[in-house]
Amino acid sequence: MPISIINESALCDSDLRPTARVLQEIFAQAVAIERVDLNLQRAYDTSRRQHNSTALLAQILEHPNEHVQKRVVIVDVDLFIPVLTYVFGEAQLGGTAAIVSTHRLSNQYYGLPADPQLLLQRLEKEIVHEAGHTFGLYHCRYFECVMRSSTYVEEIDMKRANPCAACAALLAEQHPAPR
C-alpha cells in the first residue's frame, strides 16, 4: 500500500475516506487508512504545553512499514518545532513521513462555533500539502495551490485541495504514475 493515512485523531476513519480518494487521485497511488500506537506523551514539552512534531515524526520512522512508501499521521494535539510557536504539520521533504494536527484547524480553537465540515476541508488540504512535501514538492507561490505555504488558518481556507498545474507537472515528472 504506497500511501498510508495513520489516524491518531478523534475523527472516524470514514470521515477520512474522501481525503484518501483525493490523495489517490493527486499522487496516483493507492491509499489506506490505518492506526498505529504513537506515544504522544514522549513528544510532549511540559514548558510549552505542546507536542514536538519532529519527535512524533521520529516515532513513525522508528516503526517502518515496508509495504508503504509514504505515511501521513493525523493527531489532535498542538504541534510545534523548537524555533516556531506552532506548526499545522511537518513533513520530511522528499522523505517518507509527515504529520498534521487538527488542533489549530478547528473553529473552536479560535472561539468560533464548531464546523466539522470546514475542519475536514482544512485537514484534507493540510494532508495533501504535507504529503506533497514527501513527494519532493516545495512551497508554491500560486495563490490557490495546495502547496502554498499557510501560516494562519484563513490562508488554508483560501487555497484549493489540489496542486496547481506547475506543481502537478513537477509531480508527474518526478513520480510518473505506475503503469
Add this chain to the structure above:
Amino acid sequence: MSSRTSILIVDDEKIVRDSLTKWFAEDGYAVGSAADANEALRQMQAQRWDIILLDIKMPGMDGMELQVKIREIDPQATIIFITAHASVDTAVKALKTGAFDYVTKPVDPDYLSHLIQNAIRQRALLNENIKLKEQIAEFPKLDEIIGESPAIQKVFELIHTVAKTDTTVMIRGESGTGKELIARAIHGNSERRYFPIVTINCGAMPEGVLESELFGHERGAFTGAQYRRKGKLELADQGTLFLDEVGNIDMKTQMDLLRVIETKQFTRVGGNDVLKVDFRIICATNKDLEKAVHEGSFREDLYYRLNVFSIFIPPLRERKSDIPPLANYFVGKYARAMAKPISSISPEAMDVLVRYNWPGNVRELENAVERAMVVGKPPAILPEDLPFQLSDKNSRPHTGSLSAVEKAHIASVLDQNNWNISRSAEILEIDRVTLYNKIHKYGLRKP
C-alpha cells in the same frame, strides 16, 4: 518559489538548525547551517549568503562579535538576530549595529515568513540600487565627449564650471551638434545625478499637448484624460529638466513655464492642488532666440531666466580637427555593435570626411560612419563606402564662369541635403520650381 535566495542559519542548538533548515527548505531556499562562529565564517568565505540568521548566545564568539566579522567579509549581508534570551538592551544593540531585525525564539511562523520575505525585498532593492548607480556612472563623462579642437576644449571647460552649480544652462548650436549629450554630461556630473534627467522636446508637440506633458493633468481635465498623469516637471523633481528646442514653445506655455521657474510651484492641467518641485533647467535651441525676442515670439523675461549660462557648440565644419577622432570613435562603436572587424578608416576616406561640410554635424557624421560600416569590408572603410562621394564641386574652390560657380554650388547643396529639393531650395533661398529648372538646365543628376 524563492530558490535563488540563500539562507545561512548560525545556532549552536542542532535542533534549531535542523528545524529551520527544514522549514526554509520547504520554501525552496538554499539553506546552510553552522554550529559556531568559526564554521559560520568558513561558510561565509566559501560562498555568498543572502540572509544570515544569527543566534546571539553561542559558546566562544557570540553573535554580536560574529556580526562584525561577517560584515568584514560581506558588508551587504542581511543579518537577522535570533535568540532565546530576549532583552531590550541586546535588541537595541543588535539593530544599532546594522542588523535587519531581531526575533525571539520561538518565533511565530507567520512573522518569520514575512520577515524573510521583507529581507528578500530589501535585498532586491539594495541590489537594484547598486545597479542603478552603476548605470548612472555610465552617464557621459567629460572625457567621453570626443574632440580635440580648441573650440570643443572650451566647451569642456564650461561644462566643468557649470556642472556642480545649480545654474540654468542654455546650450546653443546647430542641429546634430550633440546638445543633448552635453546636457546629460552636465547632469551626470552634477549633484543631481542620482535623480532623473527628464527630456522634453518642445518642438515636437503642438500647443496644449506640451502643456499637458509639462504640467501633467487630472482625470477628466480634457476629452480623453481618463487618468491622472504626472507631468515632466513632477518627474524631474530633484533632478534636471532638459527642454530641447526651447525656442518652439508657444506663448501661453512660455508664460506658465516662467511662473514655474520663478515659484517652483505649479498645478496640473484641470487640477487645483499646488505642487512644489525642485529641478534644474537645461535648455537647448538652434534658433536665434534674440531675434525671436526682438520679433516678440519669445518672452524676454523667460529668455533672461533661461539664458543664465550659455554654452555654444560650434558646428563640425568649424572644428575639422575633431572629425578624425569622432569618426574613429564611431568606427569602434559600430564595430562592437555589429561584431565586424573593421578597425580603421583609410587615409583617402578620412580625407573625404574631413573635407565634407557636414550640414547635419556630428549626427550626420555618425550616420555616415554607420552606413559605411554596413557596406564596407574589413579591415578599413574606403571612400566608396561613404554615403556621398565628395566631388570637386564640394571640395575645391569654384573657378571659371558665373554659371559654373552656380552649378557647382547647387550641386554641393543638393549633395549635402541628400537631394532633398525643399530643404535645398530653402538653403539656396529660391523656390522649388526654380531649383528644378536649374537642375534641368545644368543637367544635374542624383548620384
